[in-house]
Amino acid sequence: xxxxxxxxxxxxxxxxxxxxxxxxxxxxxxxxxxxxxxxxxxxxxxxxxxxxxxxxxxxxxxxxxxxxxxxxxxxxxxxxxxxxxxxxxxxxxxxxxxxxxxxxxxxxx
Amino acid sequence: xxxxxxxxxxxxxxxxxxxxxxxxxxxxxxxxxxxxxxxxxxxxxxxxxxxxxxxxxxxxxxxxxxxxxxxxxxxxxxxxxxxxxxxxxxxxxxxxxxxxxxxxxxxxxxxxxxxx
Numbered sequence: 001x002x003x004x005x006x007x008x009x010x011x012x013x014x015x016x017x018x019x020x021x022x023x024x025x026x027x028x029x030x031x032x033x034x035x036x037x038x039x040x041x042x043x044x045x046x047x048x049x050x051x052x053x054x055x056x057x058x059x060x061x062x063x064x065x066x067x068x069x070x071x072x073x074x075x076x077x078x079x080x081x082x083x084x085x086x087x088x089x090x091x092x093x094x095x096x097x098x099x100x101x102x103x104x105x106x107x108x109x
Numbered sequence: 110x111x112x113x114x115x116x117x118x119x120x121x122x123x124x125x126x127x128x129x130x131x132x133x134x135x136x137x138x139x140x141x142x143x144x145x146x147x148x149x150x151x152x153x154x155x156x157x158x159x160x161x162x163x164x165x166x167x168x169x170x171x172x173x174x175x176x177x178x179x180x181x182x183x184x185x186x187x188x189x190x191x192x193x194x195x196x197x198x199x200x201x202x203x204x205x206x207x208x209x210x211x212x213x214x215x216x217x218x219x220x221x222x223x224x225x
Contacts, residue, residue, distance in 0.1 A: 006151075034213075043113070043200050043216030044152065089151050096165055097214065099151030 004092050006100030013107050019077040021103045023090035026071065030092035035064065035075045036099075038087045047088070048075070080107045111135065113217035115201050121223045127189035130220045134183070134203030140164075142214060143176055143186050144200040152200055158184065191224045198222070 005024045013019045023033075032051055036044035050057045050064040050073065057064045063076040077084055085107050090100040114133040122128050134141050139160050144152035155174065156166040160181040169176070173192070178184040188195055198219040205213075 004151075041218065043202070043218050045216065046213050049213075091151070096154050096157060097152075099153070102149070102151050 004090055004098050004100040006090050006103060008103060009101065010104040011106070013080045013105065015080065015082060015107055015109050017080050017107075019075075019080045019084070019105055019107070021075045021088055021090070021105070022072065023074065023092075023100050024070075024072045025092050027092070027094060028071070029094045030098075032093040033064070033066065033073050034091050034093075034097070035062075036089045036091060038089065038102075044089060077105075080105075082107045082109050113201055113203055113215055115199075115217040115220055117220055118218065119221050119223075121225065122191055124193055124224050125190040127187065128191055128222060129185050129187045130199050130201075130222075132184045132186070132201030132217060134201070135205075135215055138203035138205050138215075139181070140204045141178055141184050142202040142204075143184070144202065144216075146198040146200055146219070148197070155186070188222075191222075193224050196222055196224045 007022050034049035035047045037047045038044040048059050048062045048064055050066050052068050055066050061078045066073045088103045088105055091097045113135055116131050120128055141158045143155045145155050146152045155169045156176045157164040158178040161178045174188055176186045198221050200216050200219045202214040202216045
């Protein structure tokens, strides 16, 4: 089964700090790597996404770093805010999306 | 633009009973997905429709799960009979298939199923 391994399972950060979530994959046929944010009682919502021909993508406080040779990608949240507290999922696509296990982020004020 | 609608939001049933979930995708979205999200895990694709045809149902437990998308718009997912391990949130998502679109999937709020 194709897998995307995500770490850590949970993360606690102080307001203003940097949150970093990592994902690793094995399937080199994956062609699209999105990150989703999910609040309790809501469905996941696309946060930011990257294609494997790009090493970094930044949108506001959110940055994806992509290392094709290591088959790893990560989400960095700069200046983390309490409103960022949510569950974050990485995913990878080969036709269909395969999701990581999720990271519960808590940002303390 | 209205989002993906799902109903019911919550359902509690006993094992061996049947249950059905309904999804109305974003208007004009040709692709519809049903995911199962078990507590503490990421969503797992159950079935993908392109208009009213099935694209991928490789992870759908076909002995008890069925889904249909009549007329290529809304969709229903049915479980019969339910097992305890079916307790999960069932998410519906849709995406546009127009050329040049980002193929971004938009998720509904989900239906939380508890099987007792």
